Amino acid sequence: MALNPAKPKSSVRLVFFGAAGVGKTALIQRFLADTFEAQHKRTVEELHCLEYELDAQQVRVEIMDTSGSYSFPAMRQLGIRRGDAFALVYSLQEPESFQEVRRLRAEILETKGEAPSPPPIVVVGNKSDLAPSGSFPDAVIAAVELEWGGIYLEASAKLGDNVLSLFQELLQLVHLPSRLSRLSPLLRRRRQTFPGGAPDGAVGTVPTSRAVMRKRHSCAVS
Numbered sequence: 285m286a287l288n289p290a291k292p293k294s295s296v297r298l299v300f301f302g303a304a305g306v307g308k309t310a311l312i313q314r315f316l317a318d319t320f321e322a323q324h325k326r327t328v329e330e331l332h333c334l335e336y337e338l339d340a341q342q343v344r345v346e347i348m349d350t351s352g353s354y355s356f357p358a359m360r361q362l363g364i365r366r367g368d369a370f371a372l373v374y375s376l377q378e379p380e381s382f383q384e385v386r387r388l389r390a391e392i393l394e395t396k397g398e399a400p401s402p403p404p405i406v407v408v409g410n411k412s413d414l415a416p417s418g419s420f421p422d423a424v425i426a427a428v429e430l431e432w433g434g435i436y437l438e439a440s441a442k443l444g445d446n447v448l449s450l451f452q453e454l455l456q457l458v459h460l461p462s463r464l465s466r467l468s469p470l471l472r473r474r475r476q477t478f479p480g481g482a483p484d485g486a487v488g489t490v491p492t493s494r495a496v497m498r499k500r501h502s503c504a505v506s
Contacts, residue, residue, distance in 0.1 A: 294341065294342060294343060294344065295343075295344040295345075295346065296343075296344070296345055296346065296368045296369070296458040296460065297346040297347075297348060297366055297367050297368050297369075298345065298346065298347050298348065298367070298368065298369050298370075298371065298451075298454050298458070299348045299350065299363050299364070299366075299367035299369070299370050299371070300312060300347070300348065300349055300350060300370075300371045300373060301350055301352075301360075301363075301370060301371070301372050301373070301388045302352055302372060302373035302374055302381070302384060302385065302388070302408075303352045303374065303375075303378075303381040303384040304324075304326070304351075304352035304353040305324050305352065305375070305378075306352065306373045306374050306375040306378070306381050306410055306411075307373060307375065307410035307411060307441045308327070308349055308350070308352065308371075308373050309325070309327050309330075309349050310410070310441035310442070311371075311373065311408070311410060311439065311441045311447055311450065312332065312347055312349050313441075314441045314444055314447045314470060315447050315448070315450075315451050315465075315468050315470060316332060316347075316468070316469075317469060318444070318468070318469040318470040320441060320442050320444075322442075326351070326353045327349055327350070327351050327352075327353070328351050328356075329348070329349065329350055329351055329356075329359060329363075330348070330349045331346055331347070331348050331349075332346070332347040332348075332349070333345070333346050333347075334346075334347070336464055336467075338460075338461070338464070343460065343464075345455075345460070345464070348363055348367070350363055352384075360391070361395060364391065364392050364395040364396065365395060365396075367392075367403075368404070368458045369403075369404040369405070369406070369454045369457045369458050370388075370392060370403060370404065370405045370406070371405075371406050371408055371450065371454060372385040372388050372389060372405060372406070372407050372408065373385075373408045373410050374407075374408070374409060374410070375409075375410055375411050376409045376410065376411050376412055376414065376415035376416075376421065376438060377411045377414045377415060377416070379420045382424060385407060389405060389432070392405065402433075404454075404457035404458065405432075405434050405435070406434070406435045406436075406437065406450060406453050406454060406457070407424070407428045407432075407434055407435065407436045407437075408436075408437060408438070408439055408450055409421060409424065409436070409437070409438040409439070410438075410439050410440070410441055411440060411441075411442070412438040412439060412440045412443075412445060412446070413440040413442055413443050413445070415438075421438065424436065435453055435457075437449055437450060437453070444470055447468075447470060448465050448466075448468060448470060448471060451465040451468070452465045
């Protein structure tokens with residue numbers, strides 16, 4: 285007998301971790317507002333809240349942007365415990381930043397050790413537009429996909445490349461339809477730029493679905 289698909293939770297939290305300056309905030313802002321700031325600004329912690337109406341059900345998606353500059357172990361542990369899926373970001377321009385991804389993954393696995401299933405993790409190599417040539421990404425892909433059994437993708441917050449794919453992966457990992465990501469302003473711009481179809485694996489139009497984003501705002505960290 286076929287199993288019923290997992291029902292979406294009414295509230296999910298996506299947590300972004302990574303070293304300072306790798307582009308966590310830039311990826312989030314590209315998805316939320318289709319904007320990019322070249323100058324790095326240190327983040328302490330910020331929680332963005334999206335509320336959707338999905339098939340007559342209210343769904344709240346929280347996106348937590350964490351600090352890579354400041355050391356707040358208690359806040360990081362709280363973010364891990366309350367997170368439903370994690371984006372571990374490093375810079376393709378700075379291969380050494382992948383070591384922080386390794387450390388963070390180990391901490392997530394230790395903190396979530398009693399969970400019935402492994403925590404959903406997507407490893408993101410950001411700044412693909414600035415990446416030097418070399419074999420380092422191949423080694424990373426092998427580590428993430430073969431050794432860790434995880435998901436790996438490369439993105440550019442500056443150009444918007446693969447940002448939608450990142451959020452589609454995260455939404456699917458928490459059992460939400462990836463079509464919610466198509467409500468991002470980034471896709472609306474790309475439909476105008478590419479009238480024949482949008483890149484990033486997304487369809488060219490937002491479906492006439494019952495997925496409606498009601499509002500977007502920042503909310504208090506909880």
